[in-house]
Amino acid sequence: xxxxxxxxxxxxxxxxxxxxxxxxxxxxxxxxxxxxxxxxxxxxxxxxxxxxxxxxxxxxxxxxxxxxxxxxxxxxxxxxxxxxxxxxxxxxxxxxxxxxxxxxxxxxxxxxxxxx
Amino acid sequence: xxxxxxxxxxxxxxxxxxxxxxxxxxxxxxxxxxxxxxxxxxxxxxxxxxxxxxxxxxxxxxxxxxxxxxxxxxxxxxxxxxxxxxxxxxxxxxxxxxxxxxxxxxxxxxxxxxxxx
Numbered sequence: 001x002x003x004x005x006x007x008x009x010x011x012x013x014x015x016x017x018x019x020x021x022x023x024x025x026x027x028x029x030x031x032x033x034x035x036x037x038x039x040x041x042x043x044x045x046x047x048x049x050x051x052x053x054x055x056x057x058x059x060x061x062x063x064x065x066x067x068x069x070x071x072x073x074x075x076x077x078x079x080x081x082x083x084x085x086x087x088x089x090x091x092x093x094x095x096x097x098x099x100x101x102x103x104x105x106x107x108x109x110x111x112x113x114x115x116x
Numbered sequence: 117x118x119x120x121x122x123x124x125x126x127x128x129x130x131x132x133x134x135x136x137x138x139x140x141x142x143x144x145x146x147x148x149x150x151x152x153x154x155x156x157x158x159x160x161x162x163x164x165x166x167x168x169x170x171x172x173x174x175x176x177x178x179x180x181x182x183x184x185x186x187x188x189x190x191x192x193x194x195x196x197x198x199x200x201x202x203x204x205x206x207x208x209x210x211x212x213x214x215x216x217x218x219x220x221x222x223x224x225x226x227x228x229x230x231x232x233x
Contacts (some may be wrong), residue, residue: 009156023150033216037224047226050216091158095222102147102210102222103174106158 002027004094006107013082014115015047020075021110023092031051031097033074034068035104039089047089051075081115119143122207122225129197129232137192137228139207145223146212148190152176152203153227159206165190166212197232204229 003026011093013019025034036048049059061107063080079086089111093104123138139148149164151174161174166186179201181193190209195202208226214220 004158016181035222043204043229044226047221047224050221052215093159095216102208102212102216103149103161103164104151104159104208104222106151106160108156 002029002032002094002096002105004092004107006090006110008091008110009108010111010113011114012113012115013046013048015084017036017114018078018080019082019112019114020113021079021090021092023075023107025075025092025094026072027051027094027096029096033095033097035093035095036066036075037092037093038079039091039109045091048077063088079112082112084114087112087114118210120207120223120225122228124228125226126229127231129194129230131197131199131232133197134193134195135197136194137205137207137230139192139209139225140188141190141207141209141223142188143209143223144187145209146187148184148207148209149174150180150182150192151188151206151208153206154199154203162179162192162205194230199232202230202232203217 005024032053034051038046065078068074091109092107108111120141146167150162151159153159163182165171205228210222
């Protein structure tokens, strides 16, 4: 069975601070995909990143960066110089790599509040 | 290209009423699925389909029915709504085969807010 754990229920930071959202996953699959989604107050799910299990290269996109470590089964997300617009709920999710089944297992989410 | 379209966006039902949440995609995706989102629990899979005529249960299927008569549409039916089904519902779609990459990923609709009173 797959499991995704986001231990941080809520984080509050002041604008311009850096913040890291933790994600730990469990899976028996050797091939899998990891995702981060952002859910702003408007409610839609905004895709941020997808990472394949066979590619441990970290990624940076503007103020966002992701640290994927298979050895610790973690896929952490860092926002540098946070802004008020970053306030949202962030979900980490896991999809098995077998073809045909694209089901996602989600973590319970981390609510990030960025204070001005 | 509309992507994944869900209707209605908001709905209030009385206990025992039935209704259908509609989901349509125009990307010719084989795989479609429904999730529900409850406070503090993330999203959980209700039902999914790997192609027209094929459906299967997810993690929380009780109280819901689905069918997949066409590739484009994947409606979710509540036959007798209960207050426990008050939730936000998301439909998702993707290609069934091949690796997930920038041109092949999982797309979500904008969500349907359902309240059962």
